[in-house]
Amino acid sequence: MxxxxxxxxxxxxxxxxxxxxxxxxxxxxxxxxxxxxxxxxxxxxxxxxxxxAGIDVSVRADAGDFGASTEPFPAEVLGSVLAVDGVDVAEGGVASISIQVLDKSGDPIGGQGPPTLGFSWGEVPSLSPMRIKDGGGLPPSGPGEVMLDANTVDNAGFVLGDEVTVIGFLGPEEFELVGIGSFGDQDSLLGATLVLFELEEARRVFGFGDEFSGISVQAVADVDADELTERISLVLPSGVEAVxxxxxxxxxxxxxxxxxxxxxxxxxxxxxxxxxxxxxxxxxxxxxxxxxxxxxxxxxxxxxxxxxxxxxxxxxxxxxxxxxxxxxxxxxxxxxxxxxxxxxxxxxxxxxxxxxxxxxxxxxxxxxxxxxxxxxxxxxxxxxxxxxxxxxxxxxxxxxxxRRSLRTRAIAGTAITGLGVLLLAVGLFASVGRAIIFVAAGAAIAFIGVSVLAPLAAKPLADVIGWPLPRLFGISGLLAKENTKRKPRRTASTASALMVGVALVAFFSVFGASTKASISDTVFELFPADLTFQSENQNDPELPAAISPAFAVDLETYDELSVVSAMQFGRVVIDGDQQFLGAVDPSTINQVFALQPNGDAVSALSQPGSMIVASGFLEKNGWKVGDIVTTEFAHSGEVEMSVVGTFEADEFSNIYVSTETFKANYQYVGDGLVFANARDGVGVAAAQEAISPTVDAFGNVKAQTKSEIVDELETQIDQALALFTGLLLFAVIIAILGITNTLTLSIYERTREIGLLRAVGMVRRQVRRMIRWEAVIIATFGAILGVGLGIVLGWAVVKALEEEGFGAFSIPVGQVVLALFLAALAGVLAAIWPARKAARMNILDAISTE
Structure with a gap:
């Protein structure tokens, strides 16, 4: 067999x-x-x-629940490490992700792509993979000197001796390019921009004091790394660890x-x-x-x-x-x-x-x-x-x-679809762990259920879709319509494959359109500020990129602005869980950002050691106003914070403190967002023009009005939709091949029938047209099912996210119509081979086929 x-x-x-x-x-x-x-x-x-390769022991700040940390620690720790028996060589260094390099046009290198990483140059080759390339100059050895990786130098068109603008903690500064480096034998670290300074210069640019963010240690030949780690741990102060x-x-x-x-x-x-x-x-x-x-x-x-x-x-x-x-x-x-x-x-x-x-x-x-x-x-x-x-x-x-009754199919299909809808509802509306699994399983089961039910709709929908065909194309159109109705199970099964791809495309389109419809209201509600400033250098995927504090200081010197207010962001640990924390200036924040405080919550932030908490987060944790919450900061450790009020706008953070409290518990953290209002009598455009020298000098900062923020967010949504649609193209191509396969097999099945049609006068062009319109009806049928499912799924998700700010449900009619048109076009493409094969059949051979 x-x-x-x-x-x-x-x-x-x-x-x-x-x-x-x-x-x-x-x-x-x-x-x-x-x-x-x-x-x-x-x-x-x-x-x-x-x-x-050469590092046996690393000394670093004890990060605790924060994971990996670049928190600095006192420089004298290096002396204690060097004095430990078994240490061959040790070297301290500093690192920062809050740094940016501008190209010759003044634009940030990297932008939203690979990160920019700043380091101090290491003098011990065995403890660092960075090397000077042949003919790449010299390592940085003093103030005003910088070294870049070879990939960045090539892409930006720099040469040795060029003046390079680097934006660090203190703002933009000019440095002479004295060295071109490689990471081992690679010209880049997977596309990252690497910026290196001499140690003291790196400390100054990164905003560090007499500190290190890490010490690398190499053991003497006969000392085990684990043993040396234990020895070093004994001489380290609190808050510093060796691994x-x-x-x-x-x-x-x-x-x-x-x-x-x-x-x-x-x-x-x-x-x-x-x-x-x-x-x-x-x-x-x-x-x-x-x-x-x-x-x-x-x-x-x-x-x-x-x-x-x-x-x-x-x-x-x-x-x-x-x-x-x-x-x-x-x-x-x-x-x-x-x-x-x-x-x-x-x-x-x-x-x-x-x-x-x-x-x-x-x-x-x-x-x-x-x-x-x-x-x-x-x-x-x-x-x-x-x-x-x-x-x-x-x-x-x-x-x-x-022919069998469709009653059993109707019962089974309804039950399967109901189960899928139930799982979807649990994932979207119930408080369950791993909700995405329920949503994915529910969607898949719902698709299967609808495909089981689809034969019930095959005949009526084929009648509707194919209604104009007999009037436009005569017998070819009539036969195309009747052939798709003749075997509803086959038609439905073929269409169901296309239904899945189209449904997901429709879902993403509906979700994207609804998101865009909600964005404008949200942005204009949240940002009363005339101008919002944010960094284009996104090195941390979870927190807004830092802007040098010098930027807000410079903005405050302009008479065209009535208020300048900065917002900072960081991480804290509460009850063992990491949380994001925001910081605001209580005296100005209400003029530029709508926290939607309850009562005098923002004013109460002026009290040292106080914080305000989002109402929902407060309820979730069982807190109340007046409670003392133990909050762990990476730099200052555990601090007793008092809950002094609540707010409603939790889009950025569930917890806010004052800028003064923030600075007391964090080191070397820039501003996440900066807001500004134009002075009365000064238009926003005029104010934007006036401050352009400062914005241009800090080349990694972009100034945006509310409308520009909305436009940028909508563009990002469109790009994401294009990416998702492109990835779903594979599923659509498979579905088109399925239509081709079904029609090809049906032609074998109908060989004698097609031969008889040709014998009684149907020409090849009419045969091709008949097969082509069969494919169009099947594809359009699948697209209609898919669009319907996608819209329903989109509505359910938007409804489930109402509390997250999705207040509008929108159907992109143009995209829906385009999807239906492209589905019909896909049917035409799928029919090319089967139609050609059917039209080229030998009439006598076809008639004699059993």
């Missing part, structure tokens, strides 16, 4: 190829994601090996893996959609094939094949297709990984063009996905095939599928 199964596949090569391609596309995105992330992980592992270089390397690797996991999960989610769509195609294909081969399979039963053997034969066919598709998908996964790397590099991330990494896990997962997909999709058709009686071989109409 296995030999028979393989022969059957090769006897129908087009069917074999089209089904395999659906698997290839789904598996390739899975494999490509793993190949790319594994390659990046390997590159980071190599980089970390270079960084920690082995291997421990710190492992921590860095874990942080990198966690960051990459978001990319991996995102790409795999879209790969899952493609695989889900492929399941519809494969099941539909095998169901049609089984129906067409009824007499063949019955003859096998008649000559002794058991139902089990027939079932095994169909499953073997599916597994063979899955095997070929999976292997090809893994191969195509390398192309996908290269494409992802190209997109990352286009965004400025500088991913090295190292050899791609294929781990055994990638092979195993990809093969399981491909084989599992085809196996599960073929089980029902295989079961049906095994139940074909031998007597069916004697009937002329054996290949015809008997």
């Amino acid at each position: 296995i030999k028979t199964a393989i022969k059957s596949l090769f006897a129908h090569k087009i069917r074999f190829i089209l089904t395999a391609v659906a698997i290839v596309l789904g598996v390739s995105l899975v494999a490509g994601t793993f190949i790319f992330t594994d390659t990046i992980n390997a590159q980071f592992d190599d980089l970390l090996d270079d960084i920690y 082995t270089g291997e421990t710190e390397q492992d921590e860095q690797a874990a942080d990198i893996n966690e960051g990459l996991s978001f990319l991996s999960i995102g790409l795999l989610s879209f790969a899952g959609v493609s695989v889900f769509v492929g399941a519809f195609i494969i099941q539909n294909t095998f169901r049609i094939v089984v129906a067409q081969r009824t007499r063949e399979l019955a003859l096998l039963r008649a000559i002794g094949a058991t139902g089990r053997q027939i079932r095994v034969m169909v499953i073997v066919e599916a597994l063979f297709i899955g095997l070929v598709g999976s292997v090809a998908g893994i191969a195509f996964g390398f192309v996908m990984a290269l494409a992802i790397r190209g997109l990352m590099n286009a965004g400025g991330f500088g991913v090295p063009a190292d050899a791609l990494v294929l781990l055994p896990r990638t092979l195993v997962v990809s093969m399981l996905v491909g084989l599992g997909l085809t196996l599960l999709s073929s089980l029902l058709p295989a079961r049906k095939a095994s139940r074909i009686p031998p007597v069916a071989a004697m009937r002329e109409d054996a290949a015809r599928t008997p």
